[in-house]
Amino acid sequence: MLVVDLGGQYAQLIARRVRECRVYSELVGHGVTAAQVRARNPHALILSGGPASVYADGAPQIDSEVFGLGIPTLGICYGAQLLALELGGRVERTGASEFGKTDLTAVESELFAGLPEEETVWMSHRDTVTAPPSGARVVASSRSTPVAAFEDPEQRLYGVQFHPEVVHTPHGTELLKNFLYNVAGAPPAWTPAAVIEEQVERIRAAVGRERVLCALSGGVDSAVAALLVHKAIGDQLTCVFVDHGLLRENEAEQVVETFGGHFHVPLVHVQAQERFLSRLEGVDDPEQKRKIVGEEFIRVFEEEAAKLGDVRFLVQGTLYSDVIESGGGEDGVAAMIKSHHNVGGLPADMRMELVEPLRLLFKDEVRRVGEELGMPEGMVWRQPFPGPGLAIRIIGEVTEERLAILRSADSILQEEIRRAGLYRELWQSFAVLPAIRSVGVQGDERTYAYPIVIRAVTSDDAMTADWARLPYDLLETISSRIINEIPGVNRVALDLSSKPPATIEWE
Numbered sequence: 376m377l378v379v380d381l382g383g384q385y386a387q388l389i390a391r392r393v394r395e396c397r398v399y400s401e402l403v404g405h406g407v408t409a410a411q412v413r414a415r416n417p418h419a420l421i422l423s424g425g426p427a428s429v430y431a432d433g434a435p436q437i438d439s440e441v442f443g444l445g446i447p448t449l450g451i452c453y454g455a456q457l458l459a460l461e462l463g464g465r466v467e468r469t470g471a472s473e474f475g476k477t478d479l480t481a482v483e484s485e486l487f488a489g490l491p492e493e494e495t496v497w498m499s500h501r502d503t504v505t506a507p508p509s510g511a512r513v514v515a516s517s518r519s520t521p522v523a524a525f526e527d528p529e530q531r532l533y534g535v536q537f538h539p540e541v542v543h544t545p546h547g548t549e550l551l552k553n554f555l556y557n558v559a560g561a562p563p564a565w566t567p568a569a570v571i572e573e574q575v576e577r578i579r580a581a582v583g584r585e586r587v588l589c590a591l592s593g594g595v596d597s598a599v600a601a602l603l604v605h606k607a608i609g610d611q612l613t614c615v616f617v618d619h620g621l622l623r624e625n626e627a628e629q630v631v632e633t634f635g636g637h638f639h640v641p642l643v644h645v646q647a648q649e650r651f652l653s654r655l656e657g658v659d660d661p662e663q664k665r666k667i668v669g670e671e672f673i674r675v676f677e678e679e680a681a682k683l684g685d686v687r688f689l690v691q692g693t694l695y696s697d698v699i700e701s702g703g704g705e706d707g708v709a710a711m712i713k714s715h716h717n718v719g720g721l722p723a724d725m726r727m728e729l730v731e732p733l734r735l736l737f738k739d740e741v742r743r744v745g746e747e748l749g750m751p752e753g754m755v756w757r758q759p760f761p762g763p764g765l766a767i768r769i770i771g772e773v774t775e776e777r778l779a780i781l782r783s784a785d786s787i788l789q790e791e792i793r794r795a796g797l798y799r800e801l802w803q804s805f806a807v808l809p810a811i812r813s814v815g816v817q818g819d820e821r822t823y824a825y826p827i828v829i830r831a832v833t834s835d836d837a838m839t840a841d842w843a844r845l846p847y848d849l850l851e852t853i854s855s856r857i858i859n860e861i862p863g864v865n866r867v868a869l870d871l872s873s874k875p876p877a878t879i880e881w882e
Contacts, residue, residue, distance in 0.1 A: 376400040376561060377417045379407065381435040381453050383424035384875075387838045389451065389540045391737060392548060393421070397563035398555050401735065409440035419447040419559035422454025424538060428502050429456050429466050437461075447531040447559040452500055455534030459525070462508035462532065469505065469519075473498035476543060477517050484514035486526055486533055488553050496523075496537035496544045503536060531558065567747035570740070571603065574732040578607035581730060582688055588680050588727070589614040589690035590672065591642070593630030594760055596692030596733060599745045603732045604690050605640050606748070612690070613641045615679050617672060620648030621764030621778070624786040637751055647675055655766060655773045659810070661882030664773070668763040673725045680727060689727040693734050694741065696837050737836040758803050759837065767882040771810025776863070777825075781808040783861045784827045791853050792831070801843055802834035806857075807870070807881050815865030817858075824865040827857050832879055840874040 376393050380386040380402050393400035398418070403411075412420070420441070427434040435453075439461055442448065450458035456466045477498040481487040498517070507513055507525035511532065515524035524535045533554060539547030555561045582604075589601045591614040605612050614634070618627040631644055654667050673689075680686035733741050738759065745755045761767055765785075769777050784806040792804050807828040815822040829850070834840035854867035870877075 376419055376421065376555070376559075377407075377412065377415060378402050378421045378423060379405055379437065379454070381405050381423045381425035381437075381457065382427060383451075383453065384426075385538060385540050386423040387836075389421055389423055391836060391838075392540045392551055393555065394565065394737075394740065396548065396552050396555055397565045398561045399565040405435045405437055407438070407441075409438045409444060412441055412446070413444060417446060418561035419449065419555070421554075422448065422450040422458060424452030424454060424499070427453065428468070429453070429460050430502075442532070445531065447554070448533065449554050449558075450532075450534040451540070452536060452538060455525075455536055456500075456502055456504055458532060458534050459504045459506075459508050459511075459522075462511075464504055464508040464511070464525075465506035466502050467505045468502050472501045473503075473517065473519050475499075477519075477537065479515055479517050479523055479537065481515040481524065484512075484524075484526055485528060485558055486524060486535070486550055486553055487514060488557065490546050490549055490553075494546050496539070496547070497541045498537050500536060504534065507534075508532065528558075533558065567740075567743045570736070570744055571606070571747060574603050575607040578604055578730060578732060582608055582611065585611065585688055586680075586683060586686040587612045587688040587690060587730065588676055588683070588686050589640075590676060590692075591616045591630070591634065592692070592760070592762060593626065593634065593757075594692070595745055595750075595755055595757055596694055596738075596741055596759075597690075598634065598692075598750065598754055599741050599748065600690050600692040600732050601640060602638065602748045602750065603744070604730065605638070610641075613643060613683060613686075615643045615645060615676055617645045617647050617675050619651040619668065619671070619764065621651065621668075621766045621773070623760070623765070623789075624782045633751075633754060637754075643679055645675055645679060647671075650675075652773065652775070657772060659771045661767055664766050664882065665763050668766060672762070673727075677726055687728060688730050689725075690730045690732070692741075693729075693731040695735050695737055698734060737838075739835055756799055758798070758801065758805075761880060767880055768805060769808050769810060770881055777808055777810065780825060780861055780863050781806060781827075784808070784857050784864065787856045787860065788829060788853055791849060791856070795846070795849050797843075797845070797849075800833070802832050802837065802840060803879055804829075804831040804843070806830070809881075813866055817865060822865045824863050826866040826868055827861075827864050828868045828870050828881075829853060830870045830879070830881070832874070834874075834879070837874075837879060840879050842871050842873055845869075 376398050378390045390400045390402050460466050479496045503520050504522040511525040511527035513522050513525050517523050526533045539550045591597045742755050765781050766773050788806050812823050831843040832840040833843050
């Protein structure tokens with residue numbers, strides 16, 4: 376299933392919803408050509424929403440030959456308007472905009488089969504389809520939108536003005552299933568077991584009998600990647616864990632013990648703290664930090680590969696969200712938000728070829744694959760931790776003093792979050808140290824010390840996130856402990872930003 380991104384904020388969400396229906400999907404940019412679509416041979420296309428008017432200069436367009444391929448196509452919001460306009464319908468700005476929950480009336484049709492005649496949907500539009508394409512019939516309407524959905528089964532073209540992919544449309548997933556299963560004939564066969572089988576075959580085909588190195592961080596992503604590759608090629612794989620001095624308290628020891636105790640994969644532990652910290656000295660720009668860490672990782676792996684002999688391939692636990700945020704989507708599908716150290720932070724002259732078996736998976740999908748591979752629960756549900764580590768949680772230059780303060784603050788936060796039984800409920804919880812100082816009073820004396828910011832969010836895939844509503848008494852305990860137990864800290868703040876407009880990490 377190809378999801379064509381027309382600039383909508385929910386494009387990635389559409390792809391996720393399709394995957395939740397156990398049909399594999401990928402995002403492509405609106406510059407994709409009919410020839411490229413034909414070569415991919417998808418079961419169907421879904422055209423996303425977008426903020427533009429179909430009549431605006433520079434508005435996203437699609438190769439018109441795509442609509443003649445005979446591939447089942449569902450347009451959502453802007454996608455439905457573009458579909459209607461391309462095929463002879465009419466789109467207008469009527470002055471009757473709709474934003475938010477809207478009552479919808481539907482008739483019996485392929486899209487609405489088995490759904491209530493009256494339902495609530497989520498609308499977000501100013502323009503609207505006022506006449507469907509020739510040959511299509513109207514199958515749903517609202518008070519302000521007479522053509523809220525249309526379909527042409529003969530040409531297999533469908534459009535909905537509302538957003539079935541958001542939770543505010545209660546029957547949206549059922550509508551998507553009607554399109555995926557009944558219209559497009561896409562089997563619900565994309566499961567963790569199928570992912571493992573497919574990736575094992577791909578890894579074997581790509582690697583052959585070559586030696587392979589795996590960059591192991593101790594997180595679920597690199598661990599699942601390592602297990603997948605080991606399942607495919609066995610003893611051809613060696614894992615390398617690099618302690619770059621930017622880890623949390625006791626983390627290096629935990630990684631070596633946990634991985635070595637559960638999996639029979641050769642593991643090399645490299646102590647490289649001084650090397651990374653010297654490279655980061657005097658650096659406060661976040662993009663530069665990421666690129667330095669990314670490059671230095673590769674150099675360490677190349678050195679370890681040389682010790683093992685001729686190692687041609689490097690395994691990374693890169694995820695789809697890393698690729699999208701680093702601006703690496705298909706055809707410019709995404710703007711560059713930040714360079715993930717394992718994507719945009721890689722040096723151009725790296726000598727090893729990458730093997731990235733998780734590159735098209737979201738985090739929750741990786742966890743399901745990990746469970747299928749028999750990974751221990753504690754590893755599967757470990758909260759995400761960035762490759763550059765605490766370097767991007769110190770806002771400013773990274774120093775030994777600031778690392779020590781941040782490690783202690785984060786340790787207290789994690790201890791109290793776990794004690795409160797909230798660890799599994801949160802996508803991430805961590806401490807941030809802005810390299811500024813503020814005035815405080817402790818022991819009747821003036822202090823001039825660092826603040827610590829608490830960041831805790833809920834999410835499904837890190838593409839969007841909401842700030843977690845932690846209990847006040849828990850926040851009070853965390854704040855009191857951090858200020859009283861850590862010299863150099865006199866203030867604790869709470870980050871109440873969602874993503875978007877913020878990102879989860881500060882840098």
